[in-house]
Amino acid sequence: MDEQFMLTPEESHESSSDDKHSSTIRRSFGPKRLTLKRMRVYYGIRTTGDAKDDASGNTSVVLGSKEVKPISMAELHEREKNSGANGELAWNRRLPTAVQHDLAANRAIIDRIFYLPTNADIVKRDFEIGGEQTVHGMIVFVDGIADKTIINTAILEPLMLLSNLDRNQLQSELLTRVKNALLPGNQVMEFKTWKEATENILAGSTVLFLEGVNSILSVETKGWEHRTVSATQTESVVRGPHDGFTESFRANTGLVRSKLRSSELITEITQVGKLASTDVAIMYIKGVVNPKLVREVKKRLKALVVDYLPDSGLAEQFLEDDPIGVIPKFLSTERPDRVAYGLTEGQVAIFIGHSPFVLLAPVMFWSLLHTSEDAYLRWPYGTFIRAIRMLSLVIALLLPALYIAVTNYHPEMIPTDLMLAVAATRERVPFPVVTEVLVMEFSIELIREAGIRIPSVIGPTIGIVGALILGQAAVAAGIISPLLIIVVAVTALGSFTMPNYNLSFSVRLLRFGFIIAAATFGFYGIILGLMLLLMHMVTVKSFGVPMMAPIAPHRNSSPDVIRRGQVFQMETRPNAYFPLDKRRQKDFTRTWSPVVKDYKKDRKSLFKE
Amino acid sequence: MNYSGPVRTGRVGVGELTALLTIYTATDVFLSYPSRVAKESAESGWMIPLVSGVIVLAVFLIINACMKRFPDENILDVARQELTVFVSVPLGIIFMLLFFSQTALVMREFTETVITTVLPRTPSTVVALLFMAVVYYFAYKGIEGLSRLAMLLSAILGIGLLSLLIMPLTWFDVHLLQPFWGRGMLTTIFYGGTNTSMFLNVLLLSLLYPTVRNQRQFVRVGVISIGLTAVLMSLVLIVFIGVFPAAPTGQVPFPMYQLARLIYIGRFVQRLESVFVFLWTAAAVLKMGLGLWMTAYLYASTFKMPLYRPLLPAIALALYVVSFLPPDFPSVQLISANIFEPYGWTVSIALPVVIAVVLYLRSGRAQGNHSKRRIARAARAN
Numbered sequence A: 001m002d003e004q005f006m007l008t009p010e011e012s013h014e015s016s017s018d019d020k021h022s023s024t025i026r027r028s029f030g031p032k033r034l035t036l037k038r039m040r041v042y043y044g045i046r047t048t049g050d051a052k053d054d055a056s057g058n059t060s061v062v063l064g065s066k067e068v069k070p071i072s073m074a075e076l077h078e079r080e081k082n083s084g085a086n087g088e089l090a091w092n093r094r095l096p097t098a099v100q101h102d103l104a105a106n107r108a109i110i111d112r113i114f115y116l117p118t119n120a121d122i123v124k125r126d127f128e129i130g131g132e133q134t135v136h137g138m139i140v141f142v143d144g145i146a147d148k149t150i151i152n153t154a155i156l157e158p159l160m161l162l163s164n165l166d167r168n169q170l171q172s173e174l175l176t177r178v179k180n181a182l183l184p185g186n187q188v189m190e191f192k193t194w195k196e197a198t199e200n201i202l203a204g205s206t207v208l209f210l211e212g213v214n215s216i217l218s219v220e221t222k223g224w225e226h227r228t229v230s231a232t233q234t235e236s237v238v239r240g241p242h243d244g245f246t247e248s249f250r251a252n253t254g255l256v257r258s259k260l261r262s263s264e265l266i267t268e269i270t271q272v273g274k275l276a277s278t279d280v281a282i283m284y285i286k287g288v289v290n291p292k293l294v295r296e297v298k299k300r301l302k303a304l305v306v307d308y309l310p311d312s313g314l315a316e317q318f319l320e321d322d323p324i325g326v327i328p329k330f331l332s333t334e335r336p337d338r339v340a341y342g343l344t345e346g347q348v349a350i351f352i353g354h355s356p357f358v359l360l361a362p363v364m365f366w367s368l369l370h371t372s373e374d375a376y377l378r379w380p381y382g383t384f385i386r387a388i389r390m391l392s393l394v395i396a397l398l399l400p401a402l403y404i405a406v407t408n409y410h411p412e413m414i415p416t417d418l419m420l421a422v423a424a425t426r427e428r429v430p431f432p433v434v435t436e437v438l439v440m441e442f443s444i445e446l447i448r449e450a451g452i453r454i455p456s457v458i459g460p461t462i463g464i465v466g467a468l469i470l471g472q473a474a475v476a477a478g479i480i481s482p483l484l485i486i487v488v489a490v491t492a493l494g495s496f497t498m499p500n501y502n503l504s505f506s507v508r509l510l511r512f513g514f515i516i517a518a519a520t521f522g523f524y525g526i527i528l529g530l531m532l533l534l535m536h537m538v539t540v541k542s543f544g545v546p547m548m549a550p551i552a553p554h555r556n557s558s559p560d561v562i563r564r565g566q567v568f569q570m571e572t573r574p575n576a577y578f579p580l581d582k583r584r585q586k587d588f589t590r591t592w593s594p595v596v597k598d599y600k601k602d603r604k605s606l607f608k609e
Numbered sequence B: 001m002n003y004s005g006p007v008r009t010g011r012v013g014v015g016e017l018t019a020l021l022t023i024y025t026a027t028d029v030f031l032s033y034p035s036r037v038a039k040e041s042a043e044s045g046w047m048i049p050l051v052s053g054v055i056v057l058a059v060f061l062i063i064n065a066c067m068k069r070f071p072d073e074n075i076l077d078v079a080r081q082e083l084t085v086f087v088s089v090p091l092g093i094i095f096m097l098l099f100f101s102q103t104a105l106v107m108r109e110f111t112e113t114v115i116t117t118v119l120p121r122t123p124s125t126v127v128a129l130l131f132m133a134v135v136y137y138f139a140y141k142g143i144e145g146l147s148r149l150a151m152l153l154s155a156i157l158g159i160g161l162l163s164l165l166i167m168p169l170t171w172f173d174v175h176l177l178q179p180f181w182g183r184g185m186l187t188t189i190f191y192g193g194t195n196t197s198m199f200l201n202v203l204l205l206s207l208l209y210p211t212v213r214n215q216r217q218f219v220r221v222g223v224i225s226i227g228l229t230a231v232l233m234s235l236v237l238i239v240f241i242g243v244f245p246a247a248p249t250g251q252v253p254f255p256m257y258q259l260a261r262l263i264y265i266g267r268f269v270q271r272l273e274s275v276f277v278f279l280w281t282a283a284a285v286l287k288m289g290l291g292l293w294m295t296a297y298l299y300a301s302t303f304k305m306p307l308y309r310p311l312l313p314a315i316a317l318a319l320y321v322v323s324f325l326p327p328d329f330p331s332v333q334l335i336s337a338n339i340f341e342p343y344g345w346t347v348s349i350a351l352p353v354v355i356a357v358v359l360y361l362r363s364g365r366a367q368g369n370h371s372k373r374r375i376a377r378a379a380r381a382n
Helices: A016-020 A073-081 A103-114 A148-160 A171-182 A194-202 A249-259 A291-302 A312-319 A336-345 A365-369 A372-376 A379-408 A416-426 A433-453 A459-477 A482-496 A501-539 A594-608 B014-030 B033-067 B075-083 B085-117 B124-171 B185-198 B201-211 B215-243 B255-262 B273-302 B309-323 B329-365 B369-381
Strands: A002-009 A022-026 A034-041 A122-129 A135-142 A188-191 A206-210 A216-219 A265-272 A278-285 A331-333 A348-352 A358-361
Touching: A103 A122, A103 A135, A103 A194, A103 A206, A122 A148, A135 A148, A135 A194, A148 A171, A148 A206, A148 A216, A171 A188, A171 A206, A171 A216, A188 A194, A194 A206, A194 A216, A249 A265, A249 A278, A249 A336, A249 A348, A265 A291, A278 A291, A278 A336, A291 A312, A291 A348, A312 A331, A312 A348, A312 A358, A331 A336, A336 A348, A336 A358, A336 A372, A365 A379, A365 A501, A372 A379, A379 A433, A379 A482, A379 A501, A416 A482, A433 A459, A433 A482, A433 A501, A459 A482, A482 A501, A501 B124, A501 B273, B014 B033, B014 B124, B014 B201, B014 B215, B014 B255, B014 B273, B033 B075, B033 B185, B033 B201, B033 B215, B033 B255, B033 B329, B075 B085, B075 B201, B075 B273, B075 B329, B085 B124, B085 B201, B085 B255, B085 B273, B085 B309, B085 B329, B124 B215, B124 B255, B124 B273, B124 B309, B185 B329, B201 B215, B201 B273, B201 B329, B215 B255, B255 B273, B273 B309
Parallel strands: none
Antiparallel strands: A002 A034, A022 A034, A122 A135, A135 A206, A188 A216, A206 A216, A265 A278, A278 A348, A331 A358, A348 A358
């Protein structure tokens, strides 16, 4: 883009924002008032005071900024062609920041930006806005992500068939009239720069250019194909909502907002990515969330300068506190109800583009073991399934290691009869226990990995073949003891109960560590490994919040950590998140209950005394 | 770098510190402490921790009363300002050596315990090396991590210890606790006095004073941790003396291990000693982690170093080497019985209280000194 002088019809009240790109020198030329604008325009020649070589090494024709000499368009074009830059036109070298007045120039820039006509996705549609004196216009959109019905009925039809514009109107008035009276799209925004124009086009909006107007109108026409909201894939529950996030940014934020109808719920949207931008939304409840937390999230997102951010899984790795540990530091969830509840507790939700997994931060380790069903069920059932899950965590982590330790190092621990039975089953097995365990664990990992990749039609068959037939054959062949099959199967079941996908990975990885520790040092190895793990866990943080809170360090909290308490006892939000508003319900939410009535009466009389 | 502030440690909560101090002191019950006490005082051995507890509690309250004048500063910092470095440096070194030698001793004892109980054919150097690696990581994470882990493990350790005490009760005979005064009341009180060496709570508290987040509850930390330790030790001794007759108790090298071995509740619940290895290993790692951290922290703060972590590798190596100096396990026990127990209290109890009283008297005489220091501190903070 170059700075140059050109004649334009005078605008009565040019908006001040335009001054960024042009400075006006008012001069009179003949009978009609024309303004000589010294402006950065797309076509033109270099008007810098000093003759600098450009990147290609060619010296451009330079007009001293003081020697202003208007030239015609044709002459300009000719000069450009002959300027020696391999016949390359000025507009092929650098792109301007501002949208131009001239429709032809804008069209050329669009061609340059989107590499038309090589690129077949971008649609340019020229038309004339109706009336006696037509005004030329052009819309640009990306085929496939813009809704064609909206474009036809809400942009082209009203403009081409139902309008009557006066072309002698000033450009700002023209634009305002089109925006206010002729475009029935529900979201129409005005922009002036190419950056905004490009982003809007790529985001699925349709951008309208008008002849002689250096602004664009962006009409919201997003409408690409995506999976409809369907049941969650990884966090299914029996009791509770079944809908999960899908591959649509706006549908995802909408799902949360529809559950949490509060004017205090704030969604801040920004873009990440230099090569291709991805929408990133942070959602929080004002007045509940700690502002320092929101600042920290924004700070980390701002530092995230990458060319492309395809999924929340990558964002998670960029944003987490301690990248070395095995414990996930975000709660990535598919469930809108989980996000809504997390927000009311003082967490911040991070939506990354069209990822169906939303990140909740900060997170405490215990939340990774919770499901939303724990809360929807009555407290004894909730506590029961939670206890099962805690137990299954221990089983998934330690059972194979304990089996190795007991059989190799501490056989005296088990009663003699059982020990003899174990020894009898192992009699034919030629390998040490650790080899057996590693072989079986590896097979289970194979089945699990294959189960994900195998086409769903034959998946169950492979499951049966892998798990049953292989196991049975291994026992019959005498390379695996039957007891070990039970151990490995229970361990696998235990790790499948982990409600968080990331957590189940960390458990799987750590299990192998414990197997090695047990094989080399028995119980002693397991305990030292466990102590190392626990020490790591008590010191690791998620957005500054210790992950083992509220137990270590101790923080006040409602009875919702290991057991699921009664819902009417949960008066406070988790203190570990340092929420601004600590209380979430009244002390007495069952005032009609005779027990509560008596209690309140007693308390009152006690205070009187 | 010109750094004049204290070594940065992070802050710990009241509950966390209580748990850590209780575990630190009570871990001795997993070692030869019960057997030594039972030997000294026979049937009345269980009173000894209680007597020690009362004495230590009194000393703690005296120190607390004296140190109230110096909030946010530990006894070494105050000593440096009030009594010059010629007092504070030797004092720091003495305290450091106490923690260092105690940790080395405990490390050796635990290594021998592990070899005797669970890994009889593994070389002690390997067992100790593994211990050292974990302890190093613990000390590296510092008081914040140690105290949180203590909080996390306190419930598990408490339940484990109680079940370890309840399950051998099938062998318990209350007559073994008679005569009530054992070798006599004076003997009991005398040994109760010398056994205060085991209670490093007072010294730890006077050194960790500035790390506590809520200093108003500082007294609570001290009283609860000292009281709880004394009660736990006493309970262990009651069960131990009530299960084993007084005569052989002195010869049992690992009393808790022997108790665990005795467990027989039907055919399926028996010989659970391996399970309880979890308890003492967990407690030992915590204890040694704090010991190593204290050594490094004291060294750093005595010589006004800004960080303690760079010291850890050297101190850990020294610990490893020193722990192997005694030729065998009986000599380790002898050092414990003949040096630490009779004389340890001079450093762990007497020295802090003397220093605290001296500081109290001096600061009372030099009026306004404290307020001057407070102003200086505020200026430094700004």
